[in-house]
Amino acid sequence: MSIDLNILIGGAAGQGVHSITLPLAKALMRQGCWVLTSQSYQSRIRGGHLFNQVRLSDRRLVSSREGVDLLLALNQETVTMHQGELSPRGFIIYDAAEVKEVPASVPSLGLSPESLLPGAKERAEIAVNAGACGAVLGLLQAPLDSMLALLQESFGDKGAEVVEWNVQAATKGYEAGAAQKYGLSLSGISPPPEPRLLISGHEAMALGALGGGLQFISGYPMTPWTSLFNAIAQRSGRYNVLVEQAEDEIAAINLAIGASYTGARSLTGTSGGGFCLMTEGLGLASMTETPLVIVNSMRPGPSTGLPTRTSQGDLAFVLYASQDDSPRAVLAPGTPAQGYALAAKALNLADRYQLPVFLLTDQYFADTQFTHLPGEFPEVEVDRALAGGPGSGTYERYAYTENGISPRRLPGFGPELVVADSDEHTPDGHLTEDLQVRIKMHDKRLRKLKTMVQELGGITTSGDPAAPLTLVCWGSSQGPVQEAVERLQAGGTPARMVHLSELWPLPAGAVTAALEGTKKLVVAEMNANGQLNRLLRQETGLQADHLVLKYDGAPFTPEYILRELSNVA
Amino acid sequence: MLPIELYAGIESAWCPGCGNFVLLKAFKQALGELEIRPQGILVVSGIGQSAKFPHYLQCNTFNGIHGRALPVGTGARLANPDLKVVCATGDGDCYGEGGNHLLAAIRRNVDMTVVVHNNQVYALTKGQASPTTGQGVKTTLQPQGVPYPPLAALALAVSLGCSWVARGSATAPEHLKELYKQAITHRGLALLEVLQPCVTFNRVNTYQWYKERAYRVTETPDYDPENELWAYRKAKEWGERIPIGVIYRHSRPILEETHPALAAGPLVRQQPKRPLNQLLADFF
Numbered sequence: 001m002s003i004d005l006n007i008l009i010g011g012a013a014g015q016g017v018h019s020i021t022l023p024l025a026k027a028l029m030r031q032g033c034w035v036l037t038s039q040s041y042q043s044r045i046r047g048g049h050l051f052n053q054v055r056l057s058d059r060r061l062v063s064s065r066e067g068v069d070l071l072l073a074l075n076q077e078t079v080t081m082h083q084g085e086l087s088p089r090g091f092i093i094y095d096a097a098e099v100k101e102v103p104a105s106v107p108s109l110g111l112s113p114e115s116l117l118p119g120a121k122e123r124a125e126i127a128v129n130a131g132a133c134g135a136v137l138g139l140l141q142a143p144l145d146s147m148l149a150l151l152q153e154s155f156g157d158k159g160a161e162v163v164e165w166n167v168q169a170a171t172k173g174y175e176a177g178a179a180q181k182y183g184l185s186l187s188g189i190s191p192p193p194e195p196r197l198l199i200s201g202h203e204a205m206a207l208g209a210l211g212g213g214l215q216f217i218s219g220y221p222m223t224p225w226t227s228l229f230n231a232i233a234q235r236s237g238r239y240n241v242l243v244e245q246a247e248d249e250i251a252a253i254n255l256a257i258g259a260s261y262t263g264a265r266s267l268t269g270t271s272g273g274g275f276c277l278m279t280e281g282l283g284l285a286s287m288t289e290t291p292l293v294i295v296n297s298m299r300p301g302p303s304t305g306l307p308t309r310t311s312q313g314d315l316a317f318v319l320y321a322s323q324d325d326s327p328r329a330v331l332a333p334g335t336p337a338q339g340y341a342l343a344a345k346a347l348n349l350a351d352r353y354q355l356p357v358f359l360l361t362d363q364y365f366a367d368t369q370f371t372h373l374p375g376e377f378p379e380v381e382v383d384r385a386l387a388g389g390p391g392s393g394t395y396e397r398y399a400y401t402e403n404g405i406s407p408r409r410l411p412g413f414g415p416e417l418v419v420a421d422s423d424e425h426t427p428d429g430h431l432t433e434d435l436q437v438r439i440k441m442h443d444k445r446l447r448k449l450k451t452m453v454q455e456l457g458g459i460t461t462s463g464d465p466a467a468p469l470t471l472v473c474w475g476s477s478q479g480p481v482q483e484a485v486e487r488l489q490a491g492g493t494p495a496r497m498v499h500l501s502e503l504w505p506l507p508a509g510a511v512t513a514a515l516e517g518t519k520k521l522v523v524a525e526m527n528a529n530g531q532l533n534r535l536l537r538q539e540t541g542l543q544a545d546h547l548v549l550k551y552d553g554a555p556f557t558p559e560y561i562l563r564e565l566s567n568v569a
Numbered sequence: 570m571l572p573i574e575l576y577a578g579i580e581s582a583w584c585p586g587c588g589n590f591v592l593l594k595a596f597k598q599a600l601g602e603l604e605i606r607p608q609g610i611l612v613v614s615g616i617g618q619s620a621k622f623p624h625y626l627q628c629n630t631f632n633g634i635h636g637r638a639l640p641v642g643t644g645a646r647l648a649n650p651d652l653k654v655v656c657a658t659g660d661g662d663c664y665g666e667g668g669n670h671l672l673a674a675i676r677r678n679v680d681m682t683v684v685v686h687n688n689q690v691y692a693l694t695k696g697q698a699s700p701t702t703g704q705g706v707k708t709t710l711q712p713q714g715v716p717y718p719p720l721a722a723l724a725l726a727v728s729l730g731c732s733w734v735a736r737g738s739a740t741a742p743e744h745l746k747e748l749y750k751q752a753i754t755h756r757g758l759a760l761l762e763v764l765q766p767c768v769t770f771n772r773v774n775t776y777q778w779y780k781e782r783a784y785r786v787t788e789t790p791d792y793d794p795e796n797e798l799w800a801y802r803k804a805k806e807w808g809e810r811i812p813i814g815v816i817y818r819h820s821r822p823i824l825e826e827t828h829p830a831l832a833a834g835p836l837v838r839q840q841p842k843r844p845l846n847q848l849l850a851d852f853f
Contacts, residue, residue, distance in 0.1 A: 252640075419623075
């Protein structure tokens with residue numbers, strides 16, 4: 001048996017699209033499905049059109065995909081916009097109070113709020129949301145128990161009456177769904193032996209940062225970065241994390257630099273436009289050798305761009321932002337589990353090498369929820385890399401060393417004074433205009449990258465390791481590329497994926513080795529100029545034979561990648 | 570009382586006769602009299618002649634970038650409230666480039682001292698107008714004279730509810746030392762503006778100019794620094810007479826008290842041990 005079903009839930013902002021998605025996805029996951037949800041929304045609070053997708057399978061899912069099997073429409077616009085995407089087994093479930101026209105050629109089920117939950121009008125939203133969840137489960141012949149338990153979990157604090165309304169509507173919806181005929185049944189799927197997590201990229205990074213000992217976070221709200229800021233802030237009370245909302249992104253990065261200088265594990269974050277304001281702070285962290293993790297959750301630009309859409313357009317920006325050559329590291333996770341590991345690793349790298357470390361994400365990575373096993377989030381190491389033992393009295397914050405790393409001490413912890421300076425400085429931290437010192441100090445800072453690259457790798461491969469066709473990708477493009485490679489392989493075309501998550505300093509030797517045997521090199525990324533391809537050429541001399549690019553603000557799909565490949569092959 | 574030699578820093582690059590020398594000596598004396606050891610203090614600075622201040626001292630130092638001393642100081646103080654944090658800034662640094670941070674720092678009321686070395690000119694960049702340069706003063710960039718009035722920063726601070734507002738002058742060193750002591754021991758954000766003659770680029774606001782105008786505000790018969798409206802009027806006073814001394818003070822909760830994460834002590838002394846099981850349970 002192989003199940004692969006895509007549910008699209010659409011409506012206006014404020015209609016409850018998210019209130020349907022999460023319980024439905026969780027119920028299906030607890031039932032034993034592998035679930036992946038993704039979001040597409042506009043920059044507005046009410047109205048407009050937004051939709052979520054819930055894809056489910058009996059096998060692990062790594063990507064969203066095209067095509068809609070079940071269309072769950074809360075308004076007419078959803079039907080009009082998405083009916084063309086319906087697959088041969090397409091089915092429409094709709095709010096009969098809002099949707100007046102459905103195509104006659106497609107089987108459908110209208111749910112009337114009044115029949116699901118008779119009574120007051122203000123319950124109509126509850127009725128439709130819970131009723132629609134029930135109807136999907138009924139249609140797919142999946143048990144209703146997990147859903148009922150979830151409604152209790154979600155609405156328990158709103159009182160027994162609200163729970164009862166939800167249960168009643170879900171049950172009615174379930175009966176209506178079960179009375180329909182649909183060609184696919186989940187009755188053969190059984191709950192997993194151990195509970196699984198439905199977790200988004202940014203939630204997993206919050207988990208990794210908390211596990212990695214984060215103590216201080218400052219930021220200014222901006223989509224899509226805000227979801228990570230929220231995920232940490234909401235849990236900060238339980239884990240003693242100090243959260244400060246800054247007056248602007250300039251303050252956000254300087255607050256974090258101040259906290260880190262004194263010794264707190266610190267993180268700040270933003271999206272592209274906010275990072276424009278942070279660039280002077282980036283150089284400051286680099287020059288003062290202050291450990292810092294910076295999240296840039298990318299969205300299409302330049303300037304305000306498409307605020308709620310996705311992009312991989314800031315790779316070049318974070319590689320080169322700030323004056324002169326200033327050392328930094330750049331990491332970009334491909335899955336929530338990798339986001340978890342890299343958030344913790346970023347904190348360690350920042351402390352070990354005393355420099356800013358980027359985590360590059362985007363709207364697709366931030367919001368997309370994967371099904372993960374708890375074991376995929378193992379214990380993480382916390383390495384503060386501070387100088388131990390008593391000091392020698394006069395302390396050189398920027399002592400020249402072979403590997404470039406100067407022993408780091410914290411102010412107020414001993415007899416040493418810690419002197420940090422944004423000016424070019426002598427080893428003791430004081431400003432200087434001695435040009436020989438300048439060369440030695442600049443070389444010392446840059447040596448840290450040569451040391452660091454030895455512990456970097458971050459290469460994930462899939463498919464046929466000897467295939468002549470290699471698709472290279474980075475960050476959140478992993479899932480769609482991985483699935484495209486799977487489909488190529490299944491169709492008899494040998495192919496492999498090489499995914500890079502540790503991009504700077506690029507471990508050029510390991511990347512070159514991973515690409516060995518490639519006859520046709522394809523680089524797939526979500527920007528217009530192939531920024532990874534340029535980096536690859538610069539660092540390894542290798543470059544793509546073909547680029548698969550997308551910069552319309554909507555995420556890659558496996559189908560899009562395959563179409564593009566068929567055009568160039 | 571600790572000897573001021575304890576605070577001796579590297580050789581200065583300020584012009585001979587610079588008002589900053591008076592500030593430096595008064596500050597060292599204040600630290601000595603308060604018996605604050607160099608290890609217990611962090612001086613944060615930005616860019617400008619004021620930014621060199623911590624280098625000419627013995628203390629923990631973070632010399633950052635233009636206008637950003639206040640957020641760095643705030644972050645440092647939040648992470649380690651055991652440190653006394655002083656920001657050494659200037660009129661360009663704090664009132665111009667870093668204006669938004671001044672508003673936020675006053676609202677936050679972090680327990681930190683902000684000293685504004687006000688020489689009414691951009692000295693490091695050789696003589697352009699600063700936010701406090703007088704209206705009509707001619708500079709290389711304003712050959713017709715500065716077209717608008719100077720920023721009344723202390724009045725702004727009073728209007729924002731700053732918990733301690735004062736002005737000192739390089740022409741009254743002993744008085745300045747006392748103000749430093751009060752600012753450092755004040756619980757909350759202390760804003761101390763200091764009249765600091767620039768002997769090279771400001772030929773208008775000289776030692777003599779300040780000496781003729783500065784008067785001790787504490788000696789006025791209606792002195793009432795806890796009265797917001799009185800303080801506002803005094804803070805606006807500028808021209809023939811310039812008040813020096815504490816203009817406004819009142820008690821407000823400090824930012825450090827509002828952050829629950831600090832209840833268990835300074836962040837930098839906490840060992841964040843977070844059991845994986847508990848963390849995972851938080852994300853199911």
